[in-house]
Amino acid sequence: xxxxxxxxxxxxxxxxxxxxxxxxxxxxxxxxxxxxxxxxxxxxxxxxxxxxxxxxxxxxxxxxxxxxxxxxxxxxxxxxxxxxxxxxxxxxxxxxxxxxxxxxxxxxxxxxxxxxxxxxxxxxxxxxxxxxxxxxxxxxxxxxxxxxxxxxxxxxxxxxxxxxxxxxxxxxxxxxxxxxxxxxxxxxxxxxxxxxxxxxxxxxxxxxxxxxxxxxxxxxxxxxxxxxxxxxxxxxxxxxxxxxxxxxxxxxxxxxxxxxxxxxxxxxxxxxxxxxxxxxxxxxxxxxxxxxxxxxxxxxxxxxxxxxxxxxxxxxxxxxxxxxxxxxxxxxxxxxxxxxxxxxxxxxxxxxx
Amino acid sequence: xxxxxxxxxxxxxxxxxxxxxxxxxxxxxxxxxxxxxxxxxxxxxxxxxxxxxxxxxxxxxxxxxxxxxxxxxxxxxxxxxxxxxxxxxxxxxxxxxxxxxxxxxxxxxxxxxxxxxxxxxxxxxxxxxxxxxxxxxxxxxxxxxxxxxxxxxxxxxxxxxxxxxxxxxxxxxxxxxxxxxxxxxxxxxxxxxxxxxxxxxxxxxxxxxxxxxxxxxxxxxxxxxxxxxxxxxxxxxxxxxxxxxxxxxxxxxxxxxxxxxxxxxxxxxxxxxxxxxxxxxxxxxxxxxxxxxxxxxxxxxxxxxxxxxxxxxxxxxxxxxxxxxxxxxxxxxxxxxxxxxxxxxxxxxxxxx
DNA sequence: CTGAAAGCGCTAACAA
DNA sequence: TTGTTAGCGCTTTCAG
Numbered sequence: 001x002x003x004x005x006x007x008x009x010x011x012x013x014x015x016x017x018x019x020x021x022x023x024x025x026x027x028x029x030x031x032x033x034x035x036x037x038x039x040x041x042x043x044x045x046x047x048x049x050x051x052x053x054x055x056x057x058x059x060x061x062x063x064x065x066x067x068x069x070x071x072x073x074x075x076x077x078x079x080x081x082x083x084x085x086x087x088x089x090x091x092x093x094x095x096x097x098x099x100x101x102x103x104x105x106x107x108x109x110x111x112x113x114x115x116x117x118x119x120x121x122x123x124x125x126x127x128x129x130x131x132x133x134x135x136x137x138x139x140x141x142x143x144x145x146x147x148x149x150x151x152x153x154x155x156x157x158x159x160x161x162x163x164x165x166x167x168x169x170x171x172x173x174x175x176x177x178x179x180x181x182x183x184x185x186x187x188x189x190x191x192x193x194x195x196x197x198x199x200x201x202x203x204x205x206x207x208x209x210x211x212x213x214x215x216x217x218x219x220x221x222x223x224x225x226x227x228x229x230x231x232x233x234x235x236x237x238x239x240x241x242x243x244x245x246x247x248x249x250x251x252x253x254x255x256x257x258x259x260x261x262x263x264x265x266x267x268x269x270x271x272x273x274x275x276x277x278x279x280x281x282x283x284x285x286x287x288x289x290x291x292x293x294x295x296x297x298x299x300x301x302x303x304x305x306x307x308x309x310x311x312x313x314x315x316x317x318x319x320x321x322x323x324x325x326x327x328x329x330x331x332x333x334x335x336x337x338x339x340x341x342x343x344x345x346x347x348x349x350x351x352x353x
Numbered sequence: 354x355x356x357x358x359x360x361x362x363x364x365x366x367x368x369x370x371x372x373x374x375x376x377x378x379x380x381x382x383x384x385x386x387x388x389x390x391x392x393x394x395x396x397x398x399x400x401x402x403x404x405x406x407x408x409x410x411x412x413x414x415x416x417x418x419x420x421x422x423x424x425x426x427x428x429x430x431x432x433x434x435x436x437x438x439x440x441x442x443x444x445x446x447x448x449x450x451x452x453x454x455x456x457x458x459x460x461x462x463x464x465x466x467x468x469x470x471x472x473x474x475x476x477x478x479x480x481x482x483x484x485x486x487x488x489x490x491x492x493x494x495x496x497x498x499x500x501x502x503x504x505x506x507x508x509x510x511x512x513x514x515x516x517x518x519x520x521x522x523x524x525x526x527x528x529x530x531x532x533x534x535x536x537x538x539x540x541x542x543x544x545x546x547x548x549x550x551x552x553x554x555x556x557x558x559x560x561x562x563x564x565x566x567x568x569x570x571x572x573x574x575x576x577x578x579x580x581x582x583x584x585x586x587x588x589x590x591x592x593x594x595x596x597x598x599x600x601x602x603x604x605x606x607x608x609x610x611x612x613x614x615x616x617x618x619x620x621x622x623x624x625x626x627x628x629x630x631x632x633x634x635x636x637x638x639x640x641x642x643x644x645x646x647x648x649x650x651x652x653x654x655x656x657x658x659x660x661x662x663x664x665x666x667x668x669x670x671x672x673x674x675x676x677x678x679x680x681x682x683x684x685x686x687x688x689x690x691x692x693x694x695x696x697x698x699x700x701x702x703x704x705x706x
Numbered sequence: 707c708t709g710a711a712a713g714c715g716c717t718a719a720c721a722a
Numbered sequence: 723t724t725g726t727t728a729g730c731g732c733t734t735t736c737a738g
Contacts, residue, residue, distance in 0.1 A: 011491070013715055024725045029717060037723060059492040060422065061715035063413035064730045071473065071494070096458040097653050102450030109449075109476055118473050118489070120424065123462055136471070138364065139412040141424070245657050278659055300450050301657075304598050306631055366731055377709045382733060390707060414731030417714045709738080714731105721726075 012053040021049035032057060063140065072327060073142040074108060074119035075133055076101070078151040095150065099299040100269070100316065104148055104170060107320025115328070119146065130156050137165045144327045146170070152213035168327045170319065172215050172340070180326050180338040182319045186216050189312040189345035190223025193266040193294045196310070196347055198231045200292055202264030206237040208251040208276060210268035220268045220296060237262075241272045245301075248275025256283060263291055264353070270295035274305045277352065292353035296345075307351035315343050365406040374402035385410060416493065425680060426495040427461060427472035428486055429454070431504040448503065452652040453622070453669065457501055457523065460673025468681070472499065483509050490518045497680045499523070505566035521680045523672065525568050525693070533679050533691040535672045539569050542665040542698035543576025546619040546647045549663070549700055551584045555617030555645055559590040561604040561629060563621035573621045573649060590615075594625045601628025609636060616644055617706070623648035627658045630705065645706035649698075660704035668696050 014025045014032075021028065023042060030038050031046040032055075038046075049055075063069045076095055095101050108119055120142055124130045133156065137145060144166035147156060152174040160167040161179050169181035197205050207224055210217030221238065228236050239254050241247035248267055252275065255262055267273035273295030277287050285291050287307055295302055298313035322341050330336060367378045367385075374381060376395060383391050384399040385408075391399075402408075416422045429448055448454050461472055473495055477483045486509065490498060497519035500509060505527035513520040514532050522534035550558050560577055563570030574591065581589050592607050594600035601620055605628065608615055620626035626648030630640050638644050640660055648655055651666035675694050683689060 014717095015715080025716080026718085026725060026727095027723090030724090033717085039723065042724085056488060056491040058417070058715050059494050060413045060416035061730090062717075064411070064417055064715080064732090065717045067730085069413065069494075073471075074474070095455075096462075097452040097455030099450040102448075102455075105449040105474070109474065113476065113482070113485075116485070118426075118475050118494075120471050120473050121427070121458070121462065122471050123466060129466070132466075132469070135409060138409040141412050141422075141471075274657065282659075304627065304654075306635075367733095368731080378732080379709060379711095379734080380707090383708090386733085392707065395708085411731050414714090415733075417716090417731080418733045420714085707738105710736090712733105712735085714733090716730085717728105719726105719728085722724085 011058075012055045013058070014055070017046065017049045017053050017055045020053055021046045067140070068143055068331075069140060070116065071118055071120055071142050072112070072324070073122050073133065073137060073145040074105070075122045075124050075145050075147045075156070077124040077130075077147055077149045077154045077156045098271075099301055100271075100297055101148070103299065103316040104320045107317035108146060108324050110317070111321035111324040117328075124156055130159060134159055134163055134165070138163065143331050144168075146323055146327060149173075150214075151211065152215060166327060166330045166334075168323045168330070170323055174213070174215055178338050180330065180340060182322045182326065182341045182343070184216070184314045184319065184343050184345050186219035186345070187223030187226075189296060189314070190220045190225070190266070191227035192312055192345065192347045193296070194224050194227035194231065196294060196349070196353065197264040197266065197292060198228070198233075200264070200288075200353060202292055204259065204262050205233065205264040205266070206239070206255050206259060206262050208248055208255070208265060208267040208272050209238050209240050210272075211242050212240055217268055224266055241268070241275075243269050243271060245271050245275040245278075248272030249279045250275075252276035252279040256280075265291060265293045267293065267295050270297045270299045270301040270305070270309055270311055273309050273311070273352070274301050277305055277307070277309075288351065288353050294353040298348050302348075302350065305352070310350045310353040311348050312345045313348045314345050319343050364411075365408045366411070367408070370399065370402045370406050370408045373406055374399045420493070421496055421684075422493060423469065424471055424473055424495050425465070425677070426475050426486065426490060426498040427458070428475045428477050428498050428500045428509070430477040430483075430500055430502045430507045430509045451624075452654050453624075453650055454501070456652065456669040457673045460670035461499060461677050463670070464674035464677040470681075477509055483512060487512055487516055487518070491516065496684050497521075499676055499680060502526075503567075504564065505568060519680060519683045519687075521676045521683070523676055527566070527568055531691050533683065533693060535676045535679065535694045535696070537569070537667045537672065537696050537698050539572035539698070540576030540579075542649060542667070543573045543578070543619070544580040545665055545698065545700045546649070547577050547580035547584065549647060549702070549706060550617040550619065550645060551581070551586075553617070553641075553645055553706060557612065557615050558586065558617040558619070559592070559608050559612060559615050561601055561608070561618060561620040561625050562591050562593050563625075564595050565593055570621055577619055594621070594628075596622050596624060598624050598628040598631075601625030602632045603628075605629035605632040609633075618644060618646045620646065620648050623650045623652045623654040623658070623662055623664055626662050626664070626705070627654050630658055630660070630662075641704065641706050647706040651701050655701075655703065658705070663703045663706040664701050665698045666701045667698050672696050 014028050017028045018025045031043050124133045148170040157173045172183050209221045239251040241251045273293050280291050295309045295311035298311045302309035302311045367381050370381045371378045384396050477486045501523040510526045525536050562574045592604040594604045626646050633644050648662045648664035651664045655662035655664045
């Protein structure tokens with residue numbers, strides 16, 4: 001008892017602890033920061049003094065000299081441009097409801113948290129917001145940035161490299177840039193989908209692509225097309241969607257009109273696949289018996305869909321963790337070459353195909 | 354041109370700007386912080402010097418003296434305990450994929466961003482993590498906390514008040530505590546659901562409640578029950594779920610076994626309602642013709658469900674914004690009474706009831 | 707209206 | 723191994 005630090009008074013400083021322990025500020029600092037070369041007995045004394053005073057280091061003061069704050073920015077770039085979910089006066093941040101994004105955040109938080117680092121959430125969907133992100137970093141509010149872009153022509157990556165800010169992207173930038181990123185072998189994913197549909201015996205296959213200004217969409221499409229070509233199907237109907245359920249439904253409606261005898265569909269993400277399934281069932285097609293559907297991502301949408309979606313799984317949590325890992329490495333070794341890490345997608349067979 | 358600040362050199366300080374402008378540090382500081390009492394001409398000179406040097410204030414230095422950092426913690430407490438979505442080596446942060454939580458984040462970000470404040474995302478699902486949150490705040494890494502608890506007996510609110518940390522909760526704490534919060538009139542919501550089902554002509558109504566250690570679940574349930582009682586139905590079968598799709602399905606299965614002739618269901622959130630609908634349809638019941646289903650939240654799940662869910666809408670974004678607003682007010686007026694703001698839910702009629 | 711000067715709390719040489 | 727000292731960059735009295 002009486003370990004209770006005095007309430008009400010201003011929070012104690014190193015100085016206070018030093019006085020109580022009868023040593024110098026420097027020694028307390030060393031103990032607190034776990035620097036060796038401190039007599040074990042004194043260490044103990046200091047630790048006790050820390051407990052008695054209820055001392056907690058002031059991170060602002062620390063950062064001022066170390067030039068590190070111990071937090072990173074998690075930037076969602078290009079979000080909220082179009083939005084199917086109702087307008088309610090807010091520029092609804094659809095992205096935060098996206099199960100895919102949820103996995104990214106989860107992976108990042110899981111990696112960062114044991115290391116005592118926490119992500120600062122930022123949106124960068126306008127020019128102003130992007131400047132805000134840059135200013136934020138320059139003011140030293142975060143040591144670096146993890147960037148998840150939702151569209152191809154995002155100018156933020158370039159801005160970051162030009163400002164010499166440490167950053168790692170989720171997904172390869174549309175134009176080559178000296179910046180680190182993690183990605184998934186989307187073409188291989190497209191191939192997996194094609195092979196599976198063909199192996200299933202599908203004869204009249206079409207695809208619902210993602211927005212084609214996004215490299216990932218292009219890659220999934222091209223990987224799918226070339227694999228189909230290798231199977232002797234040089235032509236595959238393509239409709240472009242925008243990764244939302246609604247766009248998936250609309251795309252499926254169009255495909256059904258133009259190709260009523262379709263028997264296999266590859267959608268570039270699970271949400272669109274879900275939208276496609278809804279339309280198929282409502283128009284009396286059985287899935288997978290009449291039309292097989294395969295998605296991409298393996299997000300929670302794949303599980304909540306009926307039938308559950310066969311899909312191409314991206315190891316999103318691992319990718320996100322790797323992103324964080326790359327950033328921390330870069331922060332520790334400032335003049336290191338940029339790197340990229342590409343993960344392999346896998347086929348997850350469920351009911352829809 | 355040549356407005357380009359010198360590259361490579363360490364970032365400029367107030368001192369540098371002062372030298373270029375030919376004034377003192379203090380004056381530059383005043384201009385940068387928009388303090389009046391500065392000669393307009395000098396202001397202009399300083400502004401030019403800022404532009405020339407590419408000056409950006411160092412927030413650590415600033416915080417050291419102002420004792421404010423300009424960021425808040427967004428704490429998700431009690432998350433990730435149980436998780437239906439596959440285990441993949443990660444303690445999957447289910448919460449981030451929850452559309453309800455997505456709306457909360459969106460609302461907070463929307464309110465905070467124009468004010469130049471950004472939330473630091475933290476998870477507090479273990480005792481250690483909770484201490485981490487407290488230490489984080491005490492170290493001055495954030496000025497206060499926005500807390501979203503996912504279960505009733507969360508100890509964090511009390512810890513925060515005892516540590517005198519400014520905080521605002523989403524939802525009333527299970528036990529009374531001198532802490533501000535925003536909430537929704539859940540009982541009224543339950544009543545809206547009951548009235549709608551009765552008005553629809555449902556005769557044999559049951560409910561799938563949320564976890565009963567959460568005040569919100571209790572309130573939705575009691576509001577629903579007492580409204581039903583007022584309609585002459587003193588007894589309503591109740592099955593408890595845990596706010597996930599899967600639990601909604603399981604609950605519906607049980608209800609169907611015990612009460613095969615059921616014709617109306619109120620689920621305490623949309624995800625469970627969605628799970629219930631899946632089971633109903635798979636077992637050959639038409640929704641809403643045979644069984645009417647009504648959810649709660651009006652999350653994106655309500656829209657992606659087929660049929661689309663009739664539901665009780667919580668104005669989550671407004672609630673989240675209000676939460677942020679309350680916190681900022683508290684930060685500006687430290688010795689102000691705690692307050693609570695309670696929002697009214699509304700009935701949104703779609704197809705499921 | 708402006709400048710000089712005193713710290714905010716901490717780390718990191720450098721001495722001892 | 724420990725203590726002394728000099729700042730990190732900024733705000734803010736207090737004089738002028």
